[in-house]
Amino acid sequence: MPSAKFVVEGMSCASCVGRVERALKAVPGVSDAQANLMAGTALVDYDAPADPQGLALTLSRSGYPPVESELHLDVEGMTCASCVGRVERALSAAPGVVSADVNLTTRSAHVRYLSGLTDADSLAARVTRAGYEASPHRDSAQRATDRQAEEAAALARRVMVSGALALPVVVLAMGGHMVPAFHHWIAGTIGIQTSWLVQFALTTLVLFGPGRMFIAQGLPALFRGAPEMNALVALGSLAAYAYSSVATFAPSLLPANARDVYFEAAATIVTLILVGRFLEARAKGRAGEAIRRLIGLRPATAQVERDGTVIETAVETLKSGDIIRLAPGERVAVDGVVTEGEGWIDESMLTGEPDPVRKSEGAVVTGGTMNGASALSYRVTATGSDTVLARIIRLVEQAQGAKLPVQALVDRITLWFVPAVMTLAVLTFALWLAFGPDPRLTHALVAGISVLIIACPCAMGLATPVSILVGTGRGAEKGVLFRRGDALQRLSEVGLIAFDKTGTLTEGRPVLTDIETMPGHSETEVLRLAAGAESRSEHPLARTIVEAATERGLAAPPASGVTARPGRGLAATVDGREVLIGNRRALAEAGVDADATADRILDLAAQGKTPILIAVDGRIAAVLAVADPIKPAAADAIAALHAAGLRTAMISGDTRATAEAVARRLGIDTVRAEVLPDGKVAALREIAQTATVAFVGDGINDAPALAAADVGIAMGTGTDVAIESAEVVLMGGDPAAVAAAVALSRATMRNIRQNLFWAFGYNVLLIPVAAGALFIFGGPLLSPMLAAAAMALSSVFVVTNALRLRRA
Template sequence: MELQMKEKYTVTGMTCSACSAHVEKATRKVSGVRDVSVNLLQNSMTVDYDETEASPDTIIKAVTGAGYGAAVAGKTGGQASAAQASRTKDPAVQEARNMKNRLIWSIVFLVPLMYVAMGPMAGLPLPAFLTGLENGVTFGMVQLLLTLPIMYLNRRYYEKGFKSLAKGAPTMDALIAIGSSAAVIYGIYGIIQMGRGLAMQDFALVHQYHMDMYFESAGTILTLITVGKYLESRSKGKTSEAIGRLMDLTPKTAVVERNGEEQEISVAEVVPGDILIVKPGSRIPVDGVVTEGFAAVDESAITGESIPSEKTPGSPVTGATVNTSGFMKIRATRVGEDTTIAQIIRLVEEAGASKAPIARLADRVSAVFVPVVIAIAVIATVVWLILGYPVNFALSIGIAVLVISCPCALGLATPTAIMVGTGKGAEMGILFRNAESIETAHTVGAAILDKTGTVTQGKPSVTGVYPATGTSEEELLSLAAAAEKPSEHPLGNAIVEKAAAMNITLLPASGFEQVPGRGIRVIIRNETVMAGNAKMLAEAGIAAGAELEKLARDAAAQGQTPLYIAWGNSLLGIVTVADTVKSDSPEAVRELRDLGLDVILLTGDNEATARAIAGQVGIDTVIAGVLPQGKEQEVRKQQESGTKVAMVGDGINDAPALARADVGIALGAGTDIAIESADIVLMKSSLRDVAAAIKLSRATIRNIKQNLFWAFFYNILGIPLAAGVFYSILGWKLNPMFAAAAMSLSSVFVVTNALRLRFFNPEKKYPGKQNKPGSTISTKTNGGTEMKATMKISGMSCGHCKNRVEQALNGIPGIQASVDLDSGTASVTGTAAVDADTLTKTVTDAGYTVESVDISGS
């Protein structure tokens, strides 16, 4: 009988994708192991295995046998203190500190090494005991003594590199170890030759090797590679922060009612069935059910919705959500690791650990390049010995081959492009959290967008004001805002803000009363003013009228919340409130489609609202009514179909999906947890930057491939020359000095090419780019099959008006329209041959005035 077990391990010693592949391969060989997922960035491994056949000890033994360290990862507790302890012991954090120390001390020794080695060439003064051929051995020994500490500080490259060679699976470390070792060996050989020359008074031999030692090459290679490794280790050190921030959401204490008394206890001591007291402004400690009281609860941490949910007896509540107003008692149903927030934490951990490691092109090439170069060097040395040439001649041939294959440019190829690309992204307000994110983004085939705060503004605003006959908009808003001002409810705040924007004076109100599940009541001028839902109106015996009822139904169908405003026994009108679409969202969706991406709207809101929002921005695929676990599952479904997924969100509820996605993209104005869980952060919170980030990723990867070409170009040309292929025919023999010069030149090409990314401009290359709302097109006729137009429209005053105009224009076959309420313009595109009269009539029939229509064809 199989007993399936899923366990997470911490793995140390991995430095490249080849390392993670070796760990995975070694673990899969263990009998009973069903599945293995190694995460290079997090230095972790998740293993599914049969407990009757495998055990943690056998798995750890397999990993250590492959040359790496392994240990069972500590289980995540439910408290922030546990998270803090985990973070302080995080091996990735310690690795970053160690790498920083290695880098600093490497630079300390490299600076004098470069001065001694290159100083004479630049005309810089050296101490007398280092000048002249008679001091050649001392000159070489000083360089060797300055190089040895750098080699010792970076000895891991040699340990891992030569071990990988011994196992027949060379990694990037093998290239570093071989290249730097070859330079040092040649330098030591030069010192020996100079010693022989001095002993024999053969100053020609001393002169031959005096400036022909390449200790500085070894020191430079090791230091530059350590720079890249340090930057990578810093990224690894941040991976646990999202978990800690999630844990910090849960209160440390809870107020429990026991034996008729209130007691404040640790959340860890709460058990199912306990009655908890939740006061206004405090977080709900655990999942439960309301037993007494009424409150408005901000559930944005779980559902992502900005409008608080009203809770009455019998309503379920979730831990980590906030009681914004009201008093209530709840009965605990799920505590500890069973709470919703604990499940989200586990999902973030598992999704992060299950990401497939990104195979670096340099590592894949090195797997073939290194053994080929070694073979060429050995064969060339043996051949020249067989041909009867001296040992020093054959040895110089072999060393020249190894020196020209030194991975200086190869080591720079990827990190330089990544650094320039991420720097350019930072200038644009696009932050790539690590190299993996910028490498992966170019492969994305689908963009899943959260609704609230991502596609929409994330806060409610007034979308329509519909006064009853005999009442003006100003009068309706004045009474509605006066009634709502004491409530501090987000819907009420939206009405108050609308009245303030229109400079409407509010009448004094008194006797504020909140009616659970209905609305509010106040007294204005000795009359009762009610603001609430249809149930409140019906219970008061006030009829809405057919026209206003239809407006309310239409608004609700479009995802808006209608509020009925009554004064005394008369209905004054309806004010609709909704979370409106951001002005740049339609353009952003079009740009993503132009990049060949499938765009999906994913939200915890109801389907009617989601469909209405999707229609406004041009999204066809909508997945609504999903909780955080469901969002993560939807991302997984897309991935299982073979599609690379980018998830765009801004809320805590998006964290599991952001972590699960191949590329998680968080808006900078979103929560810290979403940002920490994401691979890319958009600081301007503009959805259009999603397309810009993907384009920058594509440009960077293209640049990396070009860099790798230059990194190998001189090697490929120089290796035959270094091996002496042309010596017998043309007398050409590559001196190691020229081999080093070729390496330096390839590095210059790599760095120069990477710097071109500084001029990246996403606006310049957007394929199929549409006109922005409000732009002007001078041509008045439609002279082609593709039509683009800008309409200036007056009479639109709210989101409802905007929706009406968009629906009317989008009803024309072959036409797509987007309305910008602030500028009073509509951007129209399509393949249909539509003239200005048709567009004008369509908008006029919808009840608005068209001031101008500019149409162009292409």
């Protein structure tokens, strides 16, 4: 009787254990169920009709869901979309597997499974039994880089050997057709039979030397009833080789008019497809360049203070709390906080923003960034996989391994593609043999082999993932991280971008923008008195006034008798003078006439600024204005979105006057003001009734709206909660990156559509040509050699087209 062990969430007491056991025992087919509170597991003995998936559903419904885990497998031997389908089916059939996504480009499999029912080694073994070498994923980025380099080098060697062996075969076979005198020379010297024997020997070396990979992978797949691209190449080349061998060694078995050899076709098929594989491997290596560059940002060593001395040590040995000495021009080893020194650090490789960032004591530094001309010291706060750079690499890898919704149709078609091509090849051979002109067998063989060779499931399988690989990598270089690959497709479909205001379109910190004094008062005097009064207040606007005074070198004098008036302002005695700070209503209640400032107050409010009135000794002394400044690139960002045909909106908790003033300055189409934090989702849904919407935010209060939007875009300068709720992360704080993200998503989807059009159009048009459609109307019968060249070039075209995204 089978059993299943689940790791269960939520069990906290014996009552929980009882509920889990009762729920499982109620499932038809379950003979026994034992829950372990300490281990957090449930062991179930069951028989049909019960199964692991049904038991997992029962646990979820009872309130104790089974824990899901994720793993990555590195898979070798996949060459086309049919291989992808077989690996996915093998993994999906394993007990406890929730989902399996296989990526042909990165040669990896991402599996979600129920913990306890299976493990990485079991899943890898299942894939290996299906005919593909698999192993648990370790240090994938570096391994993928090394593997791609090794693969390209091995294929280059195979191409050179195969080309050197195939060239004499082609010269012997085709030279006489091009130069009749050459044919006569061969016949008069070594003889035609000897020429065929030389071609046989060289072609044998090609097929069972460099071309062995097609036979070793294709024939076992064929015998398992799961043919793929290698099977097509193996069948086509072996058919030409076998026919030619019969014509060479047992010609009496063939009709007199069909005794000819096609060794050059077999040798050239293998050589050309090896060339295509080599070009494809080299191009795929360039496609993953972004990840390699990110990995290359990590220095190998760092200068660390240990026991009063500074020593050079490997970055892997660093731990939180270590003090690192950072020399001028050196890369930051790991994440940390500056403890000594002041200087500028270039963070463009992570944020995409070119200007260096000033760092002083207490500032955060990120591993992989480049120090300027100053020496700094910093305390380590994160190492290894916890650093920002490691998380970025992980996010990019996850996005690159994702499948877009558009891939579902491709997967369904490619699953049946190779069997359909083989059936079509057999049908083509039979029709030519039955109805074709003499020599029928020769024509039938050429047409059947051409159909096998020209069909290209590789191009269809690569069309989507290679574009995702390049597009997400390019985004990472420019500070745009797609946390999930499918966000690429959905972002390209949005019609409206909604922004949070504070911290997204504005700097997120108020500054003093205006000081207008009344006769008899100076700016210095008023600001000094106001700073003294506000120095005892925790209000954000109070801190703004104090900071403004400090920046001007003004010391805040001591204040006494400080009285706060909520919603009104503050009163205090400073340097023996009575100071009152607040709005017009506060001054009116204190008997201060502020009518002279009425027009100026309205003017400042219309500009999105907050007016603050200062009274000294019972008389109005000055009007101050505080505002959250708009980010320099915000207006250009909105203009770029409008140029891209997108509408814009702003959702803010600020007053309507302030919000509308900011919207007017930026040219935003729609404004929702005075929205409470819990009302942002409702405002977003109201806006989303007319279009697919992306929401851009940075704060904790933006997290629900980021999750509710069709696409959530978080500013990387914001909170971790906001970033975790979003699908796209902009590493810098520049809103212009929103337009860049949209442009990149559109370019990637356009590239995918081009690839799919080529891949499907190529097969739809050329398979009938290979079958002899042109011959019927007086055209040529396609040579297997030309079919091999076309097939190789189709994959190269798809990968090369995707590489254009590196310039997006």
